[in-house]
Amino acid sequence: MTSHRTGNPSKQRKKWANRTLILLCIFKIISLYFMFRQQFNFSPRTSCVLSILLGALFTGLSFVSTGFQCITLLMVPQMLSKRGRIALIAYVFVLALSGPARNTVENIGLMSESLICSQAQLKVSIHETLKALNIPFATLKETVQKLVAEVERGFMKIQRVLDGIMDGLLSTLETIRAGYRWLAELVTICNGDGKTSFERCIATLETSVLDCQRRLRFLGFMCNVKRSAKLICFSAKVIDWSIHYKTNYLSRDDYDNCYIGQEFYAVDKRRESMQLPRVLPLTRREQNCYIPLTSLYLLRQERLRIARNAFFLFLSTIQIAGIVSADYCLYWLLTIVGQASRKQTDIHLPTMFKIHVIGNGTIADMYRRIVAVIETSARLADYLRPAKCAPDPPAPDYVRYCQIGFLLISAWAFIVLEPYGLRVRQLIMAGYYPERARERATWLYNDIMLKRETFVKLVLKQMAADLGDPTGKPTWLDVIRAKTNHYWLSRMVLGSHHPVRCILCGSDLARDDYVRCFRPRCSGMYCYECFLEIQHVCWMCGDPILTGDSSDESLER
Structure with missing residues (x-):
């Protein structure tokens, strides 16, 4: 062919x-x-x-390097996968933490400073108010104490004066008594001595004056009849999974092998020309497991993968939206508080009357102190200015908001495009490794045929094989292996089987009944009928100089 x-x-x-x-x-x-x-x-x-x-x-x-070139191209659809989306969401989180989150922390710091400033003003105002309220009582108490002290001093003076008067009266009475006695003695002397009456009276009077001065002491002038007065910090994963995909694609036939490509159609067309059993068209059940590469229809596992990834992306979107919302809401709140605080400063205080106290004395001093307290309380209202503590928050980075929004929309678009983007990997690998793509298509073709085998069909084939050549017919183990190869436990227990198949028609080949290409690194194996059809030219690595189909030459050459 x-x-x-x-x-x-x-x-x-x-x-x-x-x-x-x-x-x-x-x-x-x-x-x-x-x-x-x-x-x-x-x-x-x-x-x-x-x-x-x-x-x-x-x-x-x-x-x-062709290998580096292949891995580089695989990175493009790999960006649509979970790993690429994780790297994208990680970058979005970096943008959110370095932008809105940092701005939120700064706004929280400004809010704390504003609260501390307001609390400090309130504390000082309360302290000054209490101090001002205590001044009248302290002044009144001090005034009363002074009055009591003055009254006590006045009473003491009066008491001392009264005591002196009492002493004077007692002395006067004693003097009067002494005078009476003196007069009596004088009469006696005047009447009894030889001196004249005039001489005795003069001598006795001088003695009585000296005795009166001695008895009255400080009141002795009365005897002479004289008066005295004081506030306080993921891209390497995409490359790794690109290499991982390339390695598994080249080493495992069943890895991500559920898509029908041109190689699959070529095998089916070849079997149709040879009148062998075909796979196409697929049954309804098989259409849910195998799909053409260019089809818009999604497989069941692809739909489940989209739903699972959408759920986790929804959680990440909620977290990022919460960070952005917190930043903007806090900025909006602080802006409203700042505007309200500045508007309060426009309120003018009423005109205060100044009180003058005229006069001297204790009561006047008390009134002056009370008036000073009232004036100090009025000045406290001027000290309580909210504008001094009004916050001035930094504006959000709206460009960063647009970047985050664009990347989140891209991540959601990647989820929808992920199945189609991952299919591109099949086309890239088929372009660089067409021989491997044909091998995988042949394996998939035979795997579908083995999955279609039933107990009756297998018994009939075994009976027909007993009458002819039994070589190359499927066994029970091959059928069980094909029907359960989606489970890792089955693959581990039953192992893998790689029978020799024709690369063109996919027919199982007997051990010595096939033709193989002996060119190094070429896996072309053909049945005799196909080998004659391709005119002795390897369909996988045919030299363009020869007359053969060299259209699928590997890009590695």
Whole structure:
């Protein structure tokens, strides 16, 4: 069987791959520039130089190494997978933490400082108010104490004066008594001595005056009849899974092998021309397990994967939306508080009357102190200015909000496009490794045929094999292995079986009844009928110089 196509498909694939790599290089340079510029805060010149150097290195390795080129192309659809989406969400969290979250922390700090300032003002005001309220009572108490002290001093003076008067009266009475006695004695003397009456009276009077002065002491002038007075900090995973996918694709036939491609249709068409049993069309049940690569229909596991990923992305979206909402709501709240605090400062206090106290004395001093307290209380209202503690929050970064929103929308779009993007990996691997793609298509074709086997069909085939050549017919173990290969425990217990099959028609080949291509690294094996049909030219690695189908030459050559 030969197929003639126009142009050179190998060169067309290389040209397509080169164009794709150039576009990826440009995209990588732009991405690196913005990453260096925004995340690392490099200068525009440094960011431009680093992004161009890394982009040139990336492009050079892609053109030199085919394996690196394949892995690079696999990274593009891998970005639509769970790993790429995790890296994208991780980057969104980095943007959220370095933008809205940091702004939220700053606003919380401003709110704390505003509360501390207001509390300090309130504390000082309460202290001054209590102090002012205590001043009148203290003044009144001090005034009363002074009055009591003055009254006590006055009473003491009066008491001392009264005591002196009493002493004077007693002395006067004693003097009067002495005078009476003196007069009596004088009469006696005047009447009894030889002196004249005049001489005796004069001598006795002088003695009585001296005795009166001695007895009255400080009141002796009365005897002479004289008066005296004081506030207080994921891209490597995508590359790893790209390498992981490539390794499993090349080593395992059953790995991600549920899509029907051109190689599958080629095998079915070949079996139709040979009048052998075919797989197509698929049954309704098989259509839920196997689907063409270009179909818009989703398999059951793809729908379940979308639902599971959408649930986890919904949780991440809620968290990121909470961070952004907290930032904006706190900014809005602090802005409202600041505006309200500044509006209160426009309220003018009523005109205060000044009281003057005229006069001297204790009562006047008490009134002056009370008036001073009233004036101090009026000045406290001027001290309580809310504008001094009004917060001035920094505005949110709305550009960062747009970046986060765009990346979240992209993540949700990646979930919807994930099944279709992951199918592109099959096309990339088929373009670089067409021989391996044909082997996997042959394995899938025979796997579907084995899954269709029933007990009756298998018994009939065994009976027919007993009459002819039993070599190459499926066994019970092959059927059980094919029906249970979706479970890892079955694969581990039953193992894997790799029978020899024709690469064109997928028929099982006997041990010595096939033709194999002996070119190194070529796995082409054919039945005799197919080998004659392709005119002795390997369909997988045919040399373009020979007359054969060389349209699927590997890009690795």
